[in-house]
Amino acid sequence: MAEKGVAQVWRKIRAIYNIQGNICKTCDTHFFPPRLVCPNCRRKGQLEDYKFKGLGNIHTFTIVRQAPEDFKRQMPYVVAQVELDEGARITAQIVNVDPEDVEIGMRVRACFRKITEYGGGGLIVYGYKFEPVLKVTGHPYP
Amino acid sequence: MVGIVGYGVYVPRYRIKTGDIANVWGADPNIGKALGVFEKSVPGPDEDVATISVEAARNAVKYGRIDPTKIGAVYVGSESHPYAVKPTGTIVAEAIGCTADITCADYEFACKAGTAAIQTCMGLVQSEMVELGLAIGSDTAQGRPGDALEYSAAAGGVAIIVGDKKPVATIEDTVSYTTDTPDFWRREGEDFPSHGARFTGEPAYFRHVGEGAKSLFRKTKTTVDDYDYFVFHMPNGKFPISMGRQLGVPPEKLEDGLVVRSIGNTYSASAMMGLARILDIAEPGSKIFMVSYGSGAGSDAFVIKVEKEIEKHRGQVPTVDDYIERKTYVDYSVYAKYRRKIVALG
Numbered sequence: 001m002a003e004k005g006v007a008q009v010w011r012k013i014r015a016i017y018n019i020q021g022n023i024c025k026t027c028d029t030h031f032f033p034p035r036l037v038c039p040n041c042r043r044k045g046q047l048e049d050y051k052f053k054g055l056g057n058i059h060t061f062t063i064v065r066q067a068p069e070d071f072k073r074q075m076p077y078v079v080a081q082v083e084l085d086e087g088a089r090i091t092a093q094i095v096n097v098d099p100e101d102v103e104i105g106m107r108v109r110a111c112f113r114k115i116t117e118y119g120g121g122g123l124i125v126y127g128y129k130f131e132p133v134l135k136v137t138g139h140p141y142p
Numbered sequence: 143m144v145g146i147v148g149y150g151v152y153v154p155r156y157r158i159k160t161g162d163i164a165n166v167w168g169a170d171p172n173i174g175k176a177l178g179v180f181e182k183s184v185p186g187p188d189e190d191v192a193t194i195s196v197e198a199a200r201n202a203v204k205y206g207r208i209d210p211t212k213i214g215a216v217y218v219g220s221e222s223h224p225y226a227v228k229p230t231g232t233i234v235a236e237a238i239g240c241t242a243d244i245t246c247a248d249y250e251f252a253c254k255a256g257t258a259a260i261q262t263c264m265g266l267v268q269s270e271m272v273e274l275g276l277a278i279g280s281d282t283a284q285g286r287p288g289d290a291l292e293y294s295a296a297a298g299g300v301a302i303i304v305g306d307k308k309p310v311a312t313i314e315d316t317v318s319y320t321t322d323t324p325d326f327w328r329r330e331g332e333d334f335p336s337h338g339a340r341f342t343g344e345p346a347y348f349r350h351v352g353e354g355a356k357s358l359f360r361k362t363k364t365t366v367d368d369y370d371y372f373v374f375h376m377p378n379g380k381f382p383i384s385m386g387r388q389l390g391v392p393p394e395k396l397e398d399g400l401v402v403r404s405i406g407n408t409y410s411a412s413a414m415m416g417l418a419r420i421l422d423i424a425e426p427g428s429k430i431f432m433v434s435y436g437s438g439a440g441s442d443a444f445v446i447k448v449e450k451e452i453e454k455h456r457g458q459v460p461t462v463d464d465y466i467e468r469k470t471y472v473d474y475s476v477y478a479k480y481r482r483k484i485v486a487l488g
């Protein structure tokens with residue numbers, strides 16, 4: 001028997017692994033998920049694939065304390081709308097931070113995480129979540 | 143000459159103190175001192191070898207300023223691949239933007255699968271079959287609750303991109319030593335590994351790491367004095383120091399690579415994490431002697447020389463220390479929840 005949901009996940013892999021959407025070259029608007037037609041320019045729109053840099057700020061967020069069965073292990077967790085630097089706004093989990101430390105405007109970067117899995121023997125779905133930008137100290141000599 | 147053109151690491155954010163684990167099982171709370179492991183990294187509930195490998199590989203690509211479409215081979219070494227059948231490497235390759243024109247496979251050789259991947263990439267680059275090869279050692283190691291392994295089995299990943307143009311460190315030579323020694327294993331379908339307790343020391347770790355090291359000293363006609371840093375696989379904090387003592391390595395030459403004390407044994411990433419910590423700080427011209435160890439059993443020994451090129455790449459991505467310092471402690475109950483040790487949660 002064919003495994004449920006495999007084709008739907010496979011079609012989205014490129015978009016959800018790398019936050020790949022598109023840009024309308026006519027009006028310079030970025031879209032995620034990728035659009036088939038530019039809603040601003042219609043038939044004059046010229047859409048091209050675009051890989052987002054994965055940096056943005058938290059536009060708004062909520063803390064989930066009553067989760068669906070598959071997410072109980074992660075409670076409490078944060079779901080936010082992230083405004084990417086290019087302009088598109090996407091919904092994603094915020095990880096690697098305590099929920100009480102999350103705030104509107106917080107600078108975040110995309111990271112690669114397990115989104116869900118279809119039971120113990122089913123497909124594992126991976127994709128983007130966001131985390132606070134990490135400190136990079138450089139590599140000082142001792 | 144073939145070498146490392148980029149490297150990147152990833153260590154999950156969560157830590158548990160070995161003393162807290164000891165309290166649960168009524169063991170000596172000072173066990174950290176005895177083992178030389180004071181705390182270990184714990185993967186989050188949504189992290190596995192695929193996510194850790196991708197984070198490390200993205201850091202490596204950024205560090206080396208590499209076009210991922212030039213990568214021709216992806217090998218992921220681990221003993222905790224999320225799928226029994228479906229290569230982790232396919233997920234990594236897609237997530238870092240490789241093309242479909244690559245060769246790819248998953249490796250398994252207990253804790254040395256990552257260094258076996260490096261050797262494979264070296265061969266492919268030297269034979270000009272690929273321009274760049276990506277070798278990853280990554281694990282979310284399993285330890286049965288209450289078992290000695292639970293104090294050290296940790297999570298982390300290291301990605302190394304092997305190429306022959308402007309390496310940040312050249313790999314001057316490598317040898318391996320392999321025998322059939324059943325010191326540690328996990329049968330198909332089993333959740334946790336089994337081990338031969340004290341048998342894992344003398345005939346397994348010390349024999350294979352020691353013979354691998356001596357073989358490379360002979361082949362390169364060098365001695366301990368010719369190297370600035372030594373890295374031996376770190377199942378705990380004691381074994382590499384004992385190994386160093388047997389080979390006559392001064393403790394200060396081992397010190398900088400001993401990441402096991404603060405993050406535990408990251409299995410396939412263990413020796414590679416020590417190497418990465420040294421590459422973070424070593425001055426150009428430094429020579430590094432690394433020996434990995436994989437139960438079952440075998441060792442891979444490498445001579446690595448840090449090049450001046452490394453100075454142009456530093457500061458691009460988080461260092462091993464950046465990840466070690468980014469930490470949040472969890473207690474045993476949260477650890478049990480994250481590591482799926484609560485059976486009722488599924």
